[in-house]
Amino acid sequence: MRMVKMASTKSWVPIPSSSHFSLANIPFGIISSSKDATHRPAIAIGEQVLDLSTFSQNHGFQKLPDFQHVATRVFTSSTLNSFAALGRPTHRIVRRYLQDVLSENTSYPEVLKNNSSLRDVALIPQTEVQNHLPLAIGDYTDFFAGRNHAFNVGTLFRGPQNALNPNYNHLPVAYHGRASSVVVSGTALHRPWGQVLLDPTADPKVPNFQPARRVDIELEIGMFVTKENALGRPVPIGQAENHIFGYVLMNDWSARDIQTWEYVPLGPFNAKNFGTTISPWVVLADALEPFRTAGLENPQELRSYLRESREDNQYDIKLEVDLKTSDGDVTTLTRTSSRNLLWSWPQMVAHHTVGGCNLRVGDLFGTGTISGSVPGTYGSILEQTQAGKQAVKLTGGGERKFIQDGDTVIIRGVAGEVGSGLVGFGECVGTILPAIKYTSE
Structure with a gap:
């Protein structure tokens, strides 16, 4: 997969200056919600989360074609183990891609910024989700x-x-x-x-x-x-x-x-x-x-x-x-x-x-x-x-x-x-x- 360059350090998603979850972060976790009790991967951005299950199943990784088919597998899992197992080079590319998609001057506005139908279901306020253990821990x-x-x-x-x-x-x-x-x-x-x-x-x-x-x-x-x-x-x-x-x-x-x-x-x-x-x-x-x-x-x-x-x-x-x-x-x-x-x-x-x-x-x-x-x-x-x-x-x-x-x-x-x-x-x-x-x- 090719390396993605982040377009901006500022996001079109409102992010308070005191938020731990700036565009520079993009941490991964497992969530559920009242509308969908399924445990599924997400990232935190400002006061919201991006549901990666919904995002990937609606072709959110279309501009990262080598990863799209992998995304629908690892981001519909109930833990992050499958994503973690892909290794740091892949994590780096995926994180950079998500930073670009969420950045103010995104290279891919059609993916989420200008796609209100996907944006409205994939972005969820943190207050509406429940967090779970991010990985299945063996030892x-x-x-x-x-x-x-x-x-x-x-x-x-x-x-x-x-x-x-x-x-x-x-x-x-x-x-x-x-x-x-x-x-x-x-x-x-x-x-x-x-x-x-x-x-x-x-x-x-x-x-x-x-x-x-x-x-x-x-x-x-x-x-x-x-x-x-x-x-x-x-x-x-x-x-x-x-x-x-x-x-x-x-x-x-x-x-x-x-x-x-x-x-x-x-x-x-x-x-x-x-x-x-x-x-x-x-x-x-x-x-x-x-x-x-x-x-x-x-x-x-x-x-x-x-x-x-x-x-x-x-x-x-x-x-x-x-x-x-x-x-x-x-x-x-x-x-x-x-x-x-x-x-x-x-x-x-x-x-x-x-x-x-x-x-x-x-x-x-x-x-x-x-x-x-x-x-x-x-x-x-x-x-x-x-x-x-x-x-x-x-x-x-x-x-x-x-x-x-x-x-x-x-x-x-x-x-x-x-x-x-x-x-x-x-x-x-x-x-x-x-x-x-x-x-x-």
């Missing part, structure tokens, strides 16, 4: 790439001299999460049950079985895999970018009291698998290219399979977290940036596959908690409260040491400046409900 791996977070938490439990384990700067530490409990933004989660050791000094140490009391958040970015590698065939770091589809915001909810008791010796389990929330719109890898920047400097000489040829291996995505109480009080907990990552996505891909692990289309990676180095930039409440020793003050006069029932956490992330075409993710929203009454019968 989910969460990394620990935020060095400030690793240091802050390590300091709390081991002191600053032993905060980072000896392996931390040598390899991207990670754990395998539970794909089945990854949920889309807006899905409420119940407080989990688990074993909790109430008195760490007791002898013998006997845990209680109870609802978690220390439910926490983890501010993260997620990445979806777009290309498989064969079992036993590692992905060289120079080719790792080709395995990246796009990015979402992520909240890897954590029950810290359950985690403290269970994580030795094999790491997180039930403390993490009760739910992970992701934002619904996948920002394609190419959309973030203009926002490349250097991340944290690694003090170690890396093994050859982790060495990159570029220094701008991170993105400058502004991140913030709000906590909204059940009575409507909203407090901004943190503002930070994705620049606070030590390990890059290519390094995560290279390390994940170095032993021969085969990635599959739709696999989800998480960065781990992204934190700055000073108060107000921490990506977890654990850090903000010094493991529950001091409360966070809320704007309405209340306070929190951890998440309470009825609390809603709202994560936002955006690159660029207002007026220059923002590339953002929208919101990643989750509410914690009371624990379900447990019965062993």
Whole structure:
């Protein structure tokens, strides 16, 4: 397929200057609506979505003839997996084509701009659609790439001299999460049950079985895999970018009291698998290219399979977290940036596959908690409260040491400046409900 050149940076679709979904973005997701309950692909543009199922079935890709027959297949699917599997070169061409069709000086006005019958059914207000998980997730791996977070938490439990384990700067530490409990933004989660050791000094140490009391958040970015590698065939770091589809915001909810008791010796389990929330719109890898920047400097000489040829291996995505109480009080907990990552996505891909692990289309990676180095930039409440020793003050006069029932956490992330075409993710929203009454019968 030939490369399409975007005709303009301004769209004929009204887009507020503060919208995360400018013409420079074109994120992909899965929607349904009251008029059509079918789960189907769409893109977000301003305050509307373009229904790609309707668009493709009405010859919307007619000016991209090599893709038209493929479009009617991948854009009538209930997930983005088929589209993701086409690979980054195709994603790039399709995104550029859609940017052209939606641009003010479009090369193809007859496709949508001057086609009122198609425009009126293919463009839908975002308020009239429901979002769903964008891809079917086969496997989910969460990394620990935020060095400030690793240091802050390590300091709390081991002191600053032993905060980072000896392996931390040598390899991207990670754990395998539970794909089945990854949920889309807006899905409420119940407080989990688990074993909790109430008195760490007791002898013998006997845990209680109870609802978690220390439910926490983890501010993260997620990445979806777009290309498989064969079992036993590692992905060289120079080719790792080709395995990246796009990015979402992520909240890897954590029950810290359950985690403290269970994580030795094999790491997180039930403390993490009760739910992970992701934002619904996948920002394609190419959309973030203009926002490349250097991340944290690694003090170690890396093994050859982790060495990159570029220094701008991170993105400058502004991140913030709000906590909204059940009575409507909203407090901004943190503002930070994705620049606070030590390990890059290519390094995560290279390390994940170095032993021969085969990635599959739709696999989800998480960065781990992204934190700055000073108060107000921490990506977890654990850090903000010094493991529950001091409360966070809320704007309405209340306070929190951890998440309470009825609390809603709202994560936002955006690159660029207002007026220059923002590339953002929208919101990643989750509410914690009371624990379900447990019965062993």
